[in-house]
Amino acid sequence: MMGWKNRAGVFGLFVACMLALLASGSAAHAACDSASYDHNGSPMDVHVCDGRMVIEYDRPRSGIADQGVRPGTVLFRGRIHDLAGGARIDGRAHVFRRGCQPASFGVVGWMDDSGVITMEGRAPVRRSGCSVGGYRKVVLVFEAR
Incomplete structure (x- = not known):
């Protein structure tokens, strides 16, 4: 099956089928797919199944790997909702620091009809150590590979 990330028409069909399955309550016929994306120089795996989306590191670039991120580390977990011309996304993303547990934060965003994923939160x-000293606005962008 062709990945939904490459063609807007396939993506729209994918989301429509996924939502139809959810509405019918048929978990046995769940629409699931995976695609490869890039985020700040790190190859990422994006998994979508039953309206849920998980984005994890495939091969973390050296800067993020230095913070303890390994292949399979989850960066985002949430939901994807169908909209005309793309999809709305919401859930929790994480920031990482070596020696600390990942700190999660809420994000909202969208996938446009070309497949680019953008989230904001x-x-x-972090202060010295693992305590949280404040918050800053971030924009996470994922581009199809």
Whole structure:
């Protein structure tokens, strides 16, 4: 099956089928797919199944790997909702710091009809150590590979 990330028409069909399955309550015929994306120089795996979306690191670039991120580390977990011309996304993203548990924060965003994923939120800023000293606005962008 062709990945939904490459063609807007396929993406629209994918989301429509996924929502139809959810409405029918048929978990046995769930629409699931995966695609490869890039985020700040790190290859990412995007998984969508039953309206849920998970984005995890495939091969973390050295800067984020230095913070303890490994292949399979989840950056985002949430939901994707069908809209004309794309999809709305909401859920929780994470920031990482070596020696600390990931700090999660709420994000909202969208996938446009070309497949680019953009999310915005207020990420925790860590003080020395692992405590949170404030928050800053972040924009996370994922582009199809």
